[in-house]
Amino acid sequence: MNFFSGRAKLAATATLMLISTSTLATTIIPNQPTVAAKSFILVDHTTGQVLAESNAHDLLAPASLTKLMTSFIIGRELKNGNISQTDMVTISENAWAKNFPDSSKMFIEVGKEISVADLNRGIVIQSGNDACVAMAEYIAGTEDGFASIMNNVAAEIGMTNSYFENSHGLDSTQHKTTAYDMSILARAIIHETPEEYALYKEKSFTFNKIKQYNRNTLLWDKSMNVDGMKTGHTSQAGYSLVSSATKDDMRLIAVVMGAKSARSRASESKKILNYGFRFFETVNPYKAGHEFASQKVWYGKTDEVKLGITTDTPLTIRRGQSKNLKASFELSKELEAPISKGQTVGTVFIQLDGKDIAKYPLVTLNEVEQGSWFKRTTDYVKQSISNLF
Missing domain, CATH: 3.40.710.10 (DD-peptidase/beta-lactamase superfamily)
Structure with a gap:
């Protein structure tokens, strides 16, 4: 399957870490209170x-x-x-x-x-x-x-x-x-x-x-x-x-x-x-500028670009559930130089209990200039072979 057609899970080092030191069991939320008002x-x-x-x-x-x-x-x-x-x-x-x-x-x-x-x-x-x-x-x-x-x-x-x-x-x-x-x-x-x-x-x-x-x-x-x-x-x-x-x-x-x-x-x-x-509770698992991963770039002076977000990610969740938050991303296309800083290249998804609860634009955190003629030619051959498989 083409890697870019599905959702790419973040590497283990980029997985959302706990933002709470709580070790309590899952909080059971009762029905909302009855309120004596119209x-x-x-x-x-x-x-x-x-x-x-x-x-x-x-x-x-x-x-x-x-x-x-x-x-x-x-x-x-x-x-x-x-x-x-x-x-x-x-x-x-x-x-x-x-x-x-x-x-x-x-x-x-x-x-x-x-x-x-x-x-x-x-x-x-x-x-x-x-x-x-x-x-x-x-x-x-x-x-x-x-x-x-x-x-x-x-x-x-x-x-x-x-x-x-x-x-x-x-x-x-x-x-x-x-x-x-x-x-x-x-x-x-x-x-x-x-x-x-x-x-x-x-x-x-x-x-x-x-x-x-x-x-x-x-x-x-x-x-x-x-x-x-x-x-x-x-x-x-x-x-x-x-x-x-x-x-x-x-x-x-x-x-x-x-x-x-x-x-x-x-x-x-x-x-x-x-x-x-x-x-x-209100949590903010990732702050603006957070780097999720580095991703392969074709035809560039460098072979990778850093990917992240430019906004905070505030969420309202059940108290004690922050330890169960996970994140993944998917790219909208293969990345080819030149790439400008802040370019939207996909979507970050934040999940709780296996369900998406929020999404944010995935952007490049640095620019990648186009490589030399030789580098572009070499990458063209490599990319063509990669796409065959």
Whole structure:
């Protein structure tokens, strides 16, 4: 059989070594926990793998989870230099705190000038509906214009089942999202706007001599390392929470929507986060630049080229299973000089229990120049004979 038509196993020296010193037996993963909420999802932030979910694609009212999108847009605008923390925003009548008598607010007043930094904290920590309107108008001119930006950003990052009508999340006819879409947004905030995400772990914020506490009570839970994100509640939506926590090298994102109380949304979120950390782990068996093997090259100044990958290989697997990971590769064709560095020449497959769980481009880690006329002629003869067999 032609060597290049099938998968070529890596040499023993290139086989994936254990990345965990654990000698425990295979972890048996129980069924996912039952969660007292309309919808929930648990996602590995690094890999995006869903570890548990129920009704995660059901359309639901997001309430103040909406502010995650408002915050993400603010974070992007700050990162891109379109606005700055010290910009002063004049508060309009639309953003006046008196317009939100029975909902969360920052207590801002018409005509006052307030910094972007303060309004941003008023949104993230105090969940101020008034602050949302002020920043929406500052960025887009009108709240309707800001809602259009929200929907464009949602489409851009893959929130295919979300539609926003306002910047704060008070109940509206078409204003809907899903737990799955919220997990996408949470990952985007953490990954793309880390400075914005850092605000979510702050436990309180004082403005105009009024101190308000972050409603995410898991920030005070010493049994786990929760550092975000956002609560939400209206009579239509129920009680919701997007939370994120880390343990060792793993970050998980939990979304619980439609719980029956503030206590329940916190306890149910903690339940699924603990489930994820107990039974799964995030590993990175090969780092960018890792060399897998050297491979024969025809017609080159040298006879071999180094093969490897140019990206990390993060995986979410059952805890304790890293010792069972293996790797193989297959070439897309025979390698002939000239070859440039970074040229894709095949695929690397990572397997667990004999099944492919991930694949990455196999690339050349060095260049190989074309050999002399004599070398090319000699290789032509050798290659022709080799192909006969």
